Amino acid sequence: MGTFEFTEDHEALRASVRGFVEETFPETEVRRLMAAPTPLERSVWERMARELGLQGLIVPEEYGGAGAGAVELAIVLEEFGRRLVPGPFLSTALATLTLIGGDPAVTADHLEGIAAGRVVATVALAEEDGGWDASGVRCEAAGEDEWRLTGTKSFVPDGMDADLLVVAARTDAGVRLFAVDGGADGLAREELDVFDLTRRLARVRLDGVAATPLTATGDGSEFDRFLDAARLAVAAEQAGGADFALAMAVAYAKERVQFGRAIGSFQAIKHMCADAFVDVESARSAAYYGAWAIAAGSPETAAVAPLAKAFCSDVFFETARTNMQVHGGISFTYEHPAHLYYRRAKSGAQLWGSPTAQRDLLATRIGL
Amino acid sequence: MTETAGAAASEEQVRAQVAAWLAENWRPGGGGPQWRERLIDSGWAAPTWPVEWFGRGLHRDMRRVVAEEFTRAGAKPVALDVTQLFANTILAHGTDDQKREFVRPLALGEHRGCLLYSEPGAGSDLAALQTRADRDGDTWIVSGQKVWTSGAREATHGFLIARTDWDVPKHRGLTFFWIPLDRPGVDIRPIHQVTGGSEFNEVFLTDVVVADSHRLGEVDNGWRVLQTALGFERLIMGAAAGGSSEQRRRAGRKDTAKADRQSPWTRKIGGADYIELAKTTGKAGDPVTRQEIARLYTLEKVNAWNGMRARADSGRGAASPLASIGKLAMSRIVHTGVKVTTDLLGTASVLDGDEDPVAAEVNRSSFAAFVTSIGGGTDQIQRNIIGERILGLPKEPEVDRDVPFRDVRKARATRRFS
Ligand SMILES: Cc1cc2nc3c(=O)[nH]c(=O)nc-3n(C[C@H](O)[C@H](O)[C@H](O)COP(=O)(O)OP(=O)(O)OC[C@H]3O[C@@H](n4cnc5c(N)ncnc54)[C@H](O)[C@@H]3O)c2cc1C
Numbered sequence: 001m002g003t004f005e006f007t008e009d010h011e012a013l014r015a016s017v018r019g020f021v022e023e024t025f026p027e028t029e030v031r032r033l034m035a036a037p038t039p040l041e042r043s044v045w046e047r048m049a050r051e052l053g054l055q056g057l058i059v060p061e062e063y064g065g066a067g068a069g070a071v072e073l074a075i076v077l078e079e080f081g082r083r084l085v086p087g088p089f090l091s092t093a094l095a096t097l098t099l100i101g102g103d104p105a106v107t108a109d110h111l112e113g114i115a116a117g118r119v120v121a122t123v124a125l126a127e128e129d130g131g132w133d134a135s136g137v138r139c140e141a142a143g144e145d146e147w148r149l150t151g152t153k154s155f156v157p158d159g160m161d162a163d164l165l166v167v168a169a170r171t172d173a174g175v176r177l178f179a180v181d182g183g184a185d186g187l188a189r190e191e192l193d194v195f196d197l198t199r200r201l202a203r204v205r206l207d208g209v210a211a212t213p214l215t216a217t218g219d220g221s222e223f224d225r226f227l228d229a230a231r232l233a234v235a236a237e238q239a240g241g242a243d244f245a246l247a248m249a250v251a252y253a254k255e256r257v258q259f260g261r262a263i264g265s266f267q268a269i270k271h272m273c274a275d276a277f278v279d280v281e282s283a284r285s286a287a288y289y290g291a292w293a294i295a296a297g298s299p300e301t302a303a304v305a306p307l308a309k310a311f312c313s314d315v316f317f318e319t320a321r322t323n324m325q326v327h328g329g330i331s332f333t334y335e336h337p338a339h340l341y342y343r344r345a346k347s348g349a350q351l352w353g354s355p356t357a358q359r360d361l362l363a364t365r366i367g368l
Numbered sequence: 369m370t371e372t373a374g375a376a377a378s379e380e381q382v383r384a385q386v387a388a389w390l391a392e393n394w395r396p397g398g399g400g401p402q403w404r405e406r407l408i409d410s411g412w413a414a415p416t417w418p419v420e421w422f423g424r425g426l427h428r429d430m431r432r433v434v435a436e437e438f439t440r441a442g443a444k445p446v447a448l449d450v451t452q453l454f455a456n457t458i459l460a461h462g463t464d465d466q467k468r469e470f471v472r473p474l475a476l477g478e479h480r481g482c483l484l485y486s487e488p489g490a491g492s493d494l495a496a497l498q499t500r501a502d503r504d505g506d507t508w509i510v511s512g513q514k515v516w517t518s519g520a521r522e523a524t525h526g527f528l529i530a531r532t533d534w535d536v537p538k539h540r541g542l543t544f545f546w547i548p549l550d551r552p553g554v555d556i557r558p559i560h561q562v563t564g565g566s567e568f569n570e571v572f573l574t575d576v577v578v579a580d581s582h583r584l585g586e587v588d589n590g591w592r593v594l595q596t597a598l599g600f601e602r603l604i605m606g607a608a609a610g611g612s613s614e615q616r617r618r619a620g621r622k623d624t625a626k627a628d629r630q631s632p633w634t635r636k637i638g639g640a641d642y643i644e645l646a647k648t649t650g651k652a653g654d655p656v657t658r659q660e661i662a663r664l665y666t667l668e669k670v671n672a673w674n675g676m677r678a679r680a681d682s683g684r685g686a687a688s689p690l691a692s693i694g695k696l697a698m699s700r701i702v703h704t705g706v707k708v709t710t711d712l713l714g715t716a717s718v719l720d721g722d723e724d725p726v727a728a729e730v731n732r733s734s735f736a737a738f739v740t741s742i743g744g745g746t747d748q749i750q751r752n753i754i755g756e757r758i759l760g761l762p763k764e765p766e767v768d769r770d771v772p773f774r775d776v777r778k779a780r781a782t783r784r785f786s
Contacts (some may be wrong), residue, residue: 004673006678250759267752273759274751278693285673285690286666304669311666353497359662360655367643367666368650 004285004290010075010155017079020052025085025245027337033158034197038161040087049117054089056115058096070229072238072300074291078284080239084344086198088120088158090237095121098166098177102214106179110164120233121164123177124153124204125352130351133227134168134175134220139206147213147243149178149206159202160182165297166214168223178211186210196347198340204351205231219363228305232290235308238348239287242280242316245341249273250325256328269326276319283315302364310358313349320345375427380428381770384435386412401476405719406623407446408475412438412447421459421467422475453600454481458546461593470546478750482523483593483601484514484547484571489779491516494529495538495591496768498781499573501530501545507546508532510576513782516743520556520569527597529579529590532776536588536703540632541773544590544597547578558786562735570785585771602746618691633709634731642708649712660708667704671697689758695751701740706734 006014014211016301024044033039049055059065059274066072068162073093079273080089080146096114099107113119127130130319149169167168168175177208180187186207248256249271252262263269286308293301320342375540377385393406404786407413407424415434417423428449433444446453456472458466473479490497499512510530520526525548549556552583553576558566585593628738643652651657671694678690709730710717719727741747755761768776 002678002680005683014443017599065389136611197613200411243543253761261765264755264763267748267764270755270759271748271751272762273761274696274754277754277759278697281690281693282670282697284676288677289673307662307666307669311670356659356709359659359666362662362665363658367647368658368661 003286005096013072014075016052017054017084018077020048020080021083021085030084030198030340038060038117038160039198039200040128045087045120046097046117048089049115052176053115053351055092055096055117058093058100059111059115060100063108064115065111067363070232070290071295073233074287077233077236078240078243078287078304081237081344082244084198084241084340086200088122088161091122091158091162092120093233094123095162095164095166097181097233098123098214099133106212106214110179113163120158120161120165121166122158122162123166123168124156124159125168126155127152128154130155132310132351132357137170137175139167139169141166141171141211141213144253147178147211148208149180149211150208151206153199153204153206154192156189156202156204157351158191158200159204159360160200162362165203165204167211168318169211173217174219174331176217177223177226179214180206180209182209183229184211194347196343198344199293199351212277224302227352228301229294230293231309231358232301233310234276234348235283235290235305236287238282238312238316238345241284241341241344242276242283242312242319243317245274245316245323245338245345246276246280247365248341249276249319249326252298252327263326267365272322272326276322278323279315281317283312286311304360306353306361309353310355311344313355313358316345317342317349375425376428379433381428382415382433383437387441390441390443392435394441396442398443404476408448408472413446413456413475414452415447416449416458416642422471431458438717439639448475451604453597453604454479454525454546454602457597458584458671459592460596461544466584467544474750479524480519480522481519481546482517482549483597484517484520484526484528485515486575486783487513488783490779492746494594494775495779496776497529497531498540498778499528499530500534501528501532501543501578503532503580503587504577506580508578508580510545510547510573510578512573514571514749515546515783516568516569516571516784518568520549521558526571527584528573529594531708531773532590534587535772537770538773538776540592541588544584544593545578545582546584547576547582551576551578553577559785561769562730562738577619591741596683631735633713633726642705642712645709645712649714650713659713660704660711662702664701664708667697667701673699679756692750692754692758695740696745696754697745699747699750700739702737702740706730710734710766730764737756749760 047242053066053067054076056065057068057076059067061067077090077093092114096111099110110119110121114121127136129136136337139149139153141147141149149167151169153167156165165180165182167178167180169178188205188207189202192203250264253261253269253273256263264273290301290304290308293304316358324342327338330336384419389410390648391691393410409635411417411419411424412434414423415426415430419425431447431450433446438445452474455471458470461471470479474481485494487497487499499510499514501508501510510528512530517526525546528545529542531541532543535541553574555572555574556569560566561568566774576585591731642664646652646657660769674690674697675694678688681688681690713727713730716727717730720731721728756763
């Protein structure tokens with residue numbers, strides 16, 4: 001299966017996810033969930049696992065998953081991104097990435113729970129200063145056989161809801177990832193007020209909370225590999241969001257009439273849309289290329305991951321902005337969905353590493 | 369050997385046929401006119417052309433197979449069915465007599481063409497051209513001025529589009545010709561370019577007599593022939609690495625080739641080896657430089673991936689809109705690239721010539737970026753095409769639509785640049 005060669009199975013997966021998303025998450029439902037006490041009812045979460053097997057998509061078969069890889073995950077995330085599906089799918093997928101390939105004694109139950117739709121999981125990386133790489137981790141891990149974590153994590157996606165939290169913490173030997181049970185003693189969470197209500201965030205305080213290590217060493221290489229996978233997963237979601245925002249802009253440009261003609265006939269509008277088209281297609285290429293690179297275990301992943309995260313972030317943000325501009329005054333109303341894409345573009349761009357930080361990392365990784 | 373000719377031939381069959389032909393005809397270190405002639409007559413120089421017209425009648429997917437076998441044998445692959453836009457167009461619209469007369473000398477390189485399209489008054493709006501061709505028995509009398517004609521001094525012939533009916537709207541009264549340039553009344557003058565060279569020219573046509581046998585397609589139906597020719601031109605650009613070799617050719621092949629050998633400042637498609645330059649100029653740690661180079665690197669990569677994706681899509685039989693975005697994307701890459709090299713060079717970039725040969729090179733390449741953003745359809749026209757043909761946005765109202773060309777407001781038809 002060469003890069004960019006989507007198979008019939010891929011197309012079938014895309015079609016079934018698109019059908020599910022369009023049916024289950026129309027805009028009215030997205031808005032209802034934005035105001036609901038939890039980002040997604042557990043009944044829907046379970047149905048997603050039972051009927052479509054989405055949470056188990058990348059979980060190995062021995063734990064009840066489908067054993068699929070980064071390309072399939074990218075397809076699902078792109079489709080979710082198009083319709084701003086709220087809820088912990090991305091968070092849980094990122095947590096799943098930290099579990100795959102780990103010690104079965106630690107990970108088996110978690111993976112089975114995720115695949116079955118019983119478990120919502122997330123990854124707690126950043127802290128109050130909002131840094132996303134290992135150097136920003138201050139949360140302390142103490143112990144040898146029994147580990148205890150103390151510190152404060154912030155910007156934790158779906159942190160209020162998660163049954164399982166994967167937490168980055170500092171040991172004497174460097175930063176490692178730990179599994180923390182959502183019900184553990186000493187764990188306190190508070191919901192953050194957020195700009196993008198389709199992506200809820202929490203602050204999580206840990207006070208001597210029992211934890212199980214997931215990564216073997218603290219040399220940072222496993223942490224980096226996980227971050228690269230996370231960056232590419234987010235990039236795919238952003239490519240989907242950008243694609244849909246452009247489709248909205250184009251549809252409106254064909255339909256809205258001013259000065260006796262459709263506004264899409266004005267070059268000021270048409271050329272914005274044309275530039276956005278070049279960007280959005282390029283973003284999709286970057287996300288797909290990255291997915292294939294990671295699926296193949298290619299060393300190129302190290303450069304492609306920050307590249308795709310930075311590029312897809314910028315493209316989504318710029319396209320969401322274009323979409324608002326094309327819509328004129330109506331885009332300034334809460335009723336209209338254009339702002340929802342703008343909000344989502346901002347949260348995706350800043351979480352898991354800003355475009356500027358990602359570009360600097362890319363520069364380092366290409367030899368600068 | 370029994371040969372399965374035509375579109376039905378399998379990859380293995382084609383491979384075997386090419387290999388057998390090469391084994392018999394190619395000698396390492398060969399080449400030259402005799403080889404060229406044998407190659408043309410064998411059909412392997414243009415695998416998708418019809419068997420009766422110097423081809424093998426193969427499907428276009430077989431081009432790759434043929435090229436691979438040539439490379440394997442150590443012979444330079446030739447794909448006239450991609451690169452020979454003149455012959456391609458003549459095969460698409462010419463009569464059998466014209467194909468017989470015109471194609472072989474083009475394939476052999478004895479005839480070389482140029483494109484007599486643009487005029488001082490007609491560029492993006494090519495259909496507004498005012499060069500006239502008036503019928504006189506079996507001949508046409510052509511008068512007018514063409515401009516920006518790349519390679520006209522090296523050419524023996526040109527594709528000419530001229531107006532043959534002034535009383536119909538602009539697209540409808542045009543006729544297309546393949547004209548010899550060695551005729552009385554053809555005056556070719558080099559134009560001094562910003563790059564220092566003079567690859568393009570202005571061509572004055574004064575009562576030039578062209579035989580009707582040199583007309584391609586129907587009278588007044590030249591716009592259609594032109595679309596075919598433009599399509600073949602895009603095919604060349606698409607086939608070139610990064611989609612820009614044709615544009616480079618237009619900017620001046622020799623200049624670019626020399627620069628390619630010379631230095632990291634203008635080596636790659638986007639212009640330079642930025643990483644090496646940032647290091648040698650001591651700016652590798654500068655945060656702004658790092659951002660700019662990472663951005664540029666990203667633009668180059670995503671454009672290459674778009675190309676790969678377009679090929680994967682078309683391999684599955686899906687027409688890919690990605691093919692249409694490469695030129696606009698490349699324009700952004702080259703213009704961003706020269707901005708980065710200029711920033712790296714700093715104040716020295718105000719120097720030129722022998723005073724600072726590196727600056728001279730960067731300055732020249734910064735002009736060459738306009739070849740991509742203006743030549744072959746400007747960035748603005750590309751955006752119109754993407755907006756209208758891909759996204760389906762409505763066209764602008766056209767004030768000259770349905771108006772006889774005679775009554776349309778026109779730009780000045782002639783202007784001397786040399
Ligand atoms: C290096 C080089 C080589 C060339 N070689 C050849 C050749 O071999 N043969 C040949 O025939 N021609 C050749 N050309 C000509 C080239 O095709 C034209 O320059 C090009 O199509 C633009 O036309 P123009 O120069 O008349 O500019 P104009 O059409 O006058 O454009 C001027 C400005 O107006 C903008 N504009 C025009 N129309 C629109 C519109 N509808 N919407 C928005 N903006 C618009 C353009 O984008 C541009 O910014 C060459 C050009 C270059 C630079």
